[in-house]
Amino acid sequence: GAGVSQSPSNKVTEKGKDVELRCDPISGHTALYWYRQSLGQGLEFLIYFQGNSAPDKSGLPSDRFSAERTGGSVSTLTIQRTQQEDSAVYLCASSLSGTYVGTGELFFGEGSRLTVL
Amino acid sequence: AQSVTQLGSHVSVSEGALVLLRCNYSSSVPPYLFWYVQYPNQGLQLLLKYTSAATLVKGINGFEAEFKKSETSFHLTKPSAHMSDAAEYFCAVTPSSGGSYIPTFGRGTSLIVHP
Numbered sequence: 001g002a003g004v005s006q007s008p009s010n011k012v013t014e015k016g017k018d019v020e021l022r023c024d025p026i027s028g029h030t031a032l033y034w035y036r037q038s039l040g041q042g043l044e045f046l047i048y049f050q051g052n053s054a055p056d057k058s059g060l061p062s063d064r065f066s067a068e069r070t071g072g073s074v075s076t077l078t079i080q081r082t083q084q085e086d087s088a089v090y091l092c093a094s095s096l097s098g099t100y101v102g103t104g105e106l107f108f109g110e111g112s113r114l115t116v117l
Numbered sequence: 118a119q120s121v122t123q124l125g126s127h128v129s130v131s132e133g134a135l136v137l138l139r140c141n142y143s144s145s146v147p148p149y150l151f152w153y154v155q156y157p158n159q160g161l162q163l164l165l166k167y168t169s170a171a172t173l174v175k176g177i178n179g180f181e182a183e184f185k186k187s188e189t190s191f192h193l194t195k196p197s198a199h200m201s202d203a204a205e206y207f208c209a210v211t212p213s214s215g216g217s218y219i220p221t222f223g224r225g226t227s228l229i230v231h232p
Contacts, residue, residue, distance in 0.1 A: 004160065033219065040126065042224035043161075043207065056219060091160060103149055103168045103211075106220060108160030 002026065004109035006092050012115045013082055021077045021112045025094030032075050033106060034067060037089040046090075049075060050097060082116045089113045119144045121208045123223035131231050136180075136195040138226045140208035143189065150191040151209040151220065152182055161207060167191060169213060178202070203230045 093106040153161040165176025
């Protein structure tokens with residue numbers, strides 16, 4: 001498809017289990033972002049990729065969270081030993097890079113809703 | 118550090134009434150500013166953006182916003198609300214020079230439109 005694709009759209013897991021969330025950005029977009037959206041909290045930045053490198057991962061809340069990107073395309077966000085406070089919608093976005101960074105728009109996927117029981 | 122504040126987590130208007138959603142920014146230099154809209158169970162999509170050109174910016178679906186440096190504001194308006202405008206609206210900011218170009222988002226304002 002032409003847009004940002006995320007999977008799964010919904011994930012219910014038990015506390016302590018590991019989960020993987022996938023993001024497939026728009027073809028040609030070198031910048032990729034992960035945000036977390038909790039009720040009433042807006043969008044919380046998690047990590048930013050430029051190509052396969054992550055120059056800013058300052059938003060990852062703990063060492064249970066990690067992310068990688070391969071081939072300058074697909075990205076996976078992994079949450080180990082999930083906790084109930086990890087329940088949220090995880091949004092992925094991509095954008096053109098270079099001169100467009102900062103002035104360009106982000107294109108968002110529909111998100112992955114994670115529920116930790 | 119840059120930040121945005123959206124006043125009012127919920128705004129309720131009648132169909133046909135003026136829509137005003139408030140956004141104030143905090144930045145040492147005028148930043149780039151964005152409004153995004155999120156419809157239920159969808160991702161965010163760009164409504165409009167300010168990148169230091171014209172201070173009055175027109176976007177999609179009849180929305181517009183005016184950058185006011187003296188008030189550090191970028192409020193979103195629409196003259197006449199439509200039922201289809203009911204959604205969550207987010208203001209976002211990135212620095213115009215230096216620093217990280219990662220957008221910082223406000224907490225969002227839920228627009229409710231009554232018939």
